[in-house]
Amino acid sequence: xxxxxxLTRPRQVTGVWALAGVTLILVLTLILxxxxxxxxxxxxxxxxxxxxxxxxxxxxxxxxxGHGALMATGAYTxxxxxxxxxxxxxxxxxxxxxxxAAGAVIGLAAARLRGPYLAGLTLAVAVVVPAIxxxxxxxxxxxxxxxxxxxxxxxxxxxxxxxxxxxWGGALITMLALTVVVxxxxxxxxxxxxxxxxxxxxxxxxxxxxxxxxxxISAACAGLGGALFAVLSQSVSxxxxxxxxxxxxxxxxxxxxxxxxxxxxxxAVLLVALxxxxxxxxxxxxxxRLEGNLPLALFGFALIAVMLAAPGGIAxxxxxxxxxx
Amino acid sequence: MKRLWPLLLVATLAAACSxxxxxxxxxxxxxxxxxxxxxxxxxPLTGPAAAGYSKIAPASKAYFDFVNAAGGVHGRKIxxxxxxxxYNPATTQQVVRELVLQDKVFAILNxxxxxxxxxxxxFLKTNRVPDLFVASGSRSWDQPDKxxxxxxxxxxYTVEGKILGTxxxxxxxxKKVCFLGQDDDFGRDALAGYEKILGPVAAKQSYVTSNxxxxxxxxxxxxxxxxxxxxATVPGFTALSLGTAAKIGFKPQFVVSQVGADLTTLTKQLGxxxxxTEGLVSANYLPLATDTANPWIQLFKKAxxxxxxxxxxxxxxxxxxxxxxxxxxxxxxxxxxLTRDGLVGAVEKGGFQGxxxxxxxxxxxxxxxxGGEQLSRVQGGKQAYFGTxxxxxxxxxxxxxxxxxxxxxxxxxxxxxx
Numbered sequence: 102x103x104x105x106x107x108l109t110r111p112r113q114v115t116g117v118w119a120l121a122g123v124t125l126i127l128v129l130t131l132i133l134x135x136x137x138x139x140x141x142x143x144x145x146x147x148x149x150x151x152x153x154x155x156x157x158x159x160x161x162x163x164x165x166x167g168h169g170a171l172m173a174t175g176a177y178t179x180x181x182x183x184x185x186x187x188x189x190x191x192x193x194x195x196x197x198x199x200x201x202a203a204g205a206v207i208g209l210a211a212a213r214l215r216g217p218y219l220a221g222l223t224l225a226v227a228v229v230v231p232a233i234x235x236x237x238x239x240x241x242x243x244x245x246x247x248x249x250x251x252x253x254x255x256x257x258x259x260x261x262x263x264x265x266x267x268x269w270g271g272a273l274i275t276m277l278a279l280t281v282v283v284x285x286x287x288x289x290x291x292x293x294x295x296x297x298x299x300x301x302x303x304x305x306x307x308x309x310x311x312x313x314x315x316x317x318i319s320a321a322c323a324g325l326g327g328a329l330f331a332v333l334s335q336s337v338s339x340x341x342x343x344x345x346x347x348x349x350x351x352x353x354x355x356x357x358x359x360x361x362x363x364x365x366x367x368x369a370v371l372l373v374a375l376x377x378x379x380x381x382x383x384x385x386x387x388x389x390r391l392e393g394n395l396p397l398a399l400f401g402f403a404l405i406a407v408m409l410a411a412p413g414g415i416a417x418x419x420x421x422x423x424x425x426x
Numbered sequence: 427m428k429r430l431w432p433l434l435l436v437a438t439l440a441a442a443c444s445x446x447x448x449x450x451x452x453x454x455x456x457x458x459x460x461x462x463x464x465x466x467x468x469x470p471l472t473g474p475a476a477a478g479y480s481k482i483a484p485a486s487k488a489y490f491d492f493v494n495a496a497g498g499v500h501g502r503k504i505x506x507x508x509x510x511x512x513y514n515p516a517t518t519q520q521v522v523r524e525l526v527l528q529d530k531v532f533a534i535l536n537x538x539x540x541x542x543x544x545x546x547x548x549f550l551k552t553n554r555v556p557d558l559f560v561a562s563g564s565r566s567w568d569q570p571d572k573x574x575x576x577x578x579x580x581x582x583y584t585v586e587g588k589i590l591g592t593x594x595x596x597x598x599x600x601k602k603v604c605f606l607g608q609d610d611d612f613g614r615d616a617l618a619g620y621e622k623i624l625g626p627v628a629a630k631q632s633y634v635t636s637n638x639x640x641x642x643x644x645x646x647x648x649x650x651x652x653x654x655x656x657x658a659t660v661p662g663f664t665a666l667s668l669g670t671a672a673k674i675g676f677k678p679q680f681v682v683s684q685v686g687a688d689l690t691t692l693t694k695q696l697g698x699x700x701x702x703t704e705g706l707v708s709a710n711y712l713p714l715a716t717d718t719a720n721p722w723i724q725l726f727k728k729a730x731x732x733x734x735x736x737x738x739x740x741x742x743x744x745x746x747x748x749x750x751x752x753x754x755x756x757x758x759x760x761x762x763x764l765t766r767d768g769l770v771g772a773v774e775k776g777g778f779q780g781x782x783x784x785x786x787x788x789x790x791x792x793x794x795x796x797g798g799e800q801l802s803r804v805q806g807g808k809q810a811y812f813g814t815x816x817x818x819x820x821x822x823x824x825x826x827x828x829x830x831x832x833x834x835x836x837x838x839x840x841x842x843x844x
Contacts, residue, residue: 136527235634238609244634245541245610246515248548260552261527334519336545339636341516380524 115280119273130265138261139333140373145268146329147369149275151354152362153322156279158351159359160288161315162295163211167223168323169347171207173230175200175327176337180247181240189252189332193271196328197321204320205313212312227347231339246338249331268329272369275322279362282318291315345397352400356407358414367415375399457532458764463499463757466507466525468537468546469561473512474635478661478691478742479538482561483508485746486536488734489726490754496840499757500764507531511542513635513660518542519549526553533558533769536579536749540564540612547573556769558756559749559795563685564611565820568794575770577788578795579749581711583612583658583683584820587619589709589799590681592816592825594654595623598679604629604652606643606667608659615820616658616683622822628652633663640670648676655679659686665695668702682708684799689809690715690740704807709799711782712748713832714809715740722748722781722832725839748781755780755841779833783815794820798828 126145130138150168157163175196182192207226211219234241241247254263282288293301294311302308331337353372358364379395411418457464469483470476483506490504498504507529509521518539525531526549534550537543538561547566550557551573559579560567563586567578594603603624607613609632620627629650631643644667647655655671655678657664664686671677687708693700713720718727726747730739737743757764759772776788784798798817802809818825836842 134528136524139523139527231634231636235609235632235637238632243609243632244515244636245544248545253552334516334545335548336515336519338515338541338545340514341519 115277119277122269122273122276126265126269130262135259135261138259138265140377142261142265142268142333143330144369144373145265145272146326146333147353147372148272148365149268149326149329150323150350151357151365151368151372152272152275152279153319153326154350154354155357155359155362155365155368156283156291156322157315157319158354159361159364160283160291160295161312163312163315164216164220164351165211165223165316165319166220166344166347166351167207167226168319168350169342169344170226170230171200171204171320171323172327172330172346173337173339173342174203175324176331176341177241177247178324179328179331180249180337183331184247184250186250193325193328196331197324200324200327201317201321204317204323208313208316208320211316212309223347224344227344230342234339241339244339246336246340249335249337251332251335264333267332271325271329275325276362276365279318279322283362287311287314349396349400352404356400356403356414358416360413361416364414364416371400371403375403455532455765456530458502461502462505463502463764464505464507464529464531465533465535465753466509466522466529466531467535468509468511468518468521468525468539468542470513470538470542471508471510473514474638474662475513475539475660476662477665477695478688478740479561481737481740481742482536482538482746482749484737485730485734485743486750486753488732489729489747489750491733492729493750493754493840496838499754500762500843502764504754504757506535511539513539513542515542515545518546522546522549526550526555531555532764532766535559535753536561536746538562540566540608541610543567544611547576551575554766556766558769558773559752561745561749562612563615563683563795565615565794566611568792570791570793573793575766577773577793579752580685581784581796581799582794582820583615584619584622585797585818586683586709586799587616587621587656587658588623588818588820588825589619589801589816590656590683590707591620591623593707593709593801594620594656594681598654601653601679602628602651603654603656604631604647604650604678605656606631606633606640606647606659607657608632608663609634612685613658616656619820620656623825627656633659635660635663638662638666640667641674643667644670644674644676647671647678648674652678654681657682657686659683661686661688661691662695665692668692668706669696669699672699672702680706682706684708684710687802687809688741689804690738691742701807703804706804707801708803708809709801710741710811711784711796711799711815712741712744713781713783714802714811715744716808716810721835725835726781729839744781751841752778752780752786758841758843761843781832781835783832784817784828 178196178199179192182195235243290306290311293306294308298308353368357368376396379399471480487506490506494503511518511521533556536559540562543560557576563580563583565582567576605627633640692703713722717723755778756773760769774790783800787797800811800815801813802811815828816825817828
């Protein structure tokens with residue numbers, strides 16, 4: 102029944118979801134204290150990335166361990182553009198365009214690789230970020246990173262509210278765009294390539310083209326997410342995009358649920374909530390030195406628990422009494 | 427419809443999180459109540475810069491406990507919240523936001539690190555949070571027009587470079603001088619100081635804390651035939667540089683920035699190779715922990731034994747306590763009606779007498795900390811001062827000897843209200 106509903110009137114359903122999301126975010130930004138609003142903004146920025154990664158990994162079956170590096174590309178582009186005096190909208194556009202281009206280059210190589218080789222290539226991309234920033238330290242200023250020159254928001258809203266609206270605006274556009282993309286012909290091609298490349302090829306789908314496009318789309322999303330992070334922290338540095346970020350991203354979309362975009366929302370929430378949880382656990386007791394490693398452990402436990410209880414991820418969970426309906 | 431429940435859960439989760447926010451703070455001055463002052467800091471308790479530095483904040487906290495036990499400042503106890511940023515500028519952004527937005531601290535005290543703290547200057551300014559006595563010698567802290575609430579503590583790296591450069595010019599005349607520094611404002615400011623005195627160095631190299639290997643750099647300096655190597659390094663990388671040089675049979679005279687030259691820390695880092703520190707020249711502006719005849723060291727040792735006994739008493743502890751002492755002085759000067767503007771005004775008025783060998787320079791148009799240093803050398807496994815303290819500026823001013831005797835600490839160890 103619900104499947105039929107989704108197929109017959111997808112536009113209305115998407116519209117209702119978008120409206121509910123916008124209302125929820127608006128209400129939350131108005132009632133939450135500043136720090137929670139900032140965390141909410143961070144969830145929005147993560148959502149851009151995890152949504153793109155869900156399309157790439159979940160719907161197209163390509164693994165990327167290098168999305169942290171793509172985020173760094175977006176963040177540094179935005180920082181350099183803003184510091185050069187560009188308006189914020191242009192800087193965002195530049196960040197997305199440049200990351201898309203970077204994604205196209207990586208995607209072209211990735212489309213020729215499978216399994217561990219693909220993981221290896223993208224891993225190398227993630228590892229190379231700090232080396233690039235310290236090799237070209239005149240531009241990127243090494244580990245210290247760059248400040249991001251931003252105009253203050255309109256006087257009637259707080260900085261945190263402004264940040265939350267900005268990043269959830271980006272997240273909303275990303276989610277809507279991706280929903281439209283994966284629902285159409287291209288979405289079916291993505292899944293066909295994921296499920297069986299030979300069968301897809303026989304059906305007239307260009308496998309390489311589909312794979313490169315999937316990578317490009319998810320790179321654009323990562324670029325937007327990275328640029329949002331630069332705005333949120335008003336600075337960029339390689340320490341914000343370590344290898345562990347790329348691994349966290351993959352873990353988050355797996356825990357959230359790879360099969361559907363809703364999983365990306367869960368992933369983004371976890372990326373903010375689990376480190377915060379780790380922090381509140383160690384807060385007050387003399388275990389501050391644990392803190393750096395605890396989020397990793399928590400993510401590991403969450404991954405094991407979710408895979409045992411719900412192999413499809415959190416988004417695939419269903420409340421039993423609903424199933425009977 | 428059934429897909430709505432995840433969204434609802436997110437909402438409840440966020441709402442549940444929200445009521446744990448806040449905490450402390452009155453409407454007028456955040457972080458200050460009738461009985462408490464909440465202050466925060468960011469420190470590398472773990473990570474590449476933790477060696478030595480992780481002991482600073484606990485020492486400050488110990489001195490605050492000492493003051494609290496004596497009745498606090500204007501009847502208020504000081505609570506010091508220490509956050510670990512692992513010397514990663516991105517993490518510093520996170521923890522400082524949490525301190526300011528969630529914990530609503532009155533001020534940030536002694537936030538450690540050039541690359542880390544540089545990134546939060548704008549945030550602290552926007553939120554009008556006093557940013558006192560930054561634990562770094564970058565010249566960025568001294569910009570009263572741009573960052574009116576930010577004050578340094580350490581002698582700035584350019585002043586230090588000029589003083590150490592003067593030593594090299596006089597005592598190591600004619601030798602080939604080279605430089606290894608951190609690839610940020612720390613290294614750049616230090617190199618600027620050396621080059622003001624010595625002219626261009628023969629070879630310069632840099633390192634990043636995220637890559638614990640200085641093999642190529644040390645190899646290049648050996649290749650260049652360096653006889654004196656000036657280091658602008660954090661303690662872990664000082665030890666790494668000494669060890670790496672020894673491994674490739676490279677034995678220059680090392681001249682090291684105060685922030686990377688605490689002998690206890692280096693000895694621990696080098697382990698069985700601790701003898702490599704012999705002859706190391708550095709400088710400092712606080713009494714050395716080994717100088718047990720100094721009344722300030724006696725005071726700090728007393729507070730240390732009472733409230734920080736688990737840690738070894740070294741120059742990091744002396745540093746942390748000196749910062750805490752200066753903060754208590756500032757609070758005393760700011761008076762009973764404590765406000766953020768009042769505190770900044772009190773620091774700008776200056777005139778603080780403390781353990782330093784040279785005066786602090788605070789005024790309305792100077793937010794830098796100590797203005798000079800005295801040279802020290804490691805001899806027979808002991809670090810000791812020699813010569814007199816020197817003072818200079820970070821521009822082209824001369825390097826002058828400073829001979830006034832330091833003040834004595836108050837009898838009860840707590841600075842009086844002024």
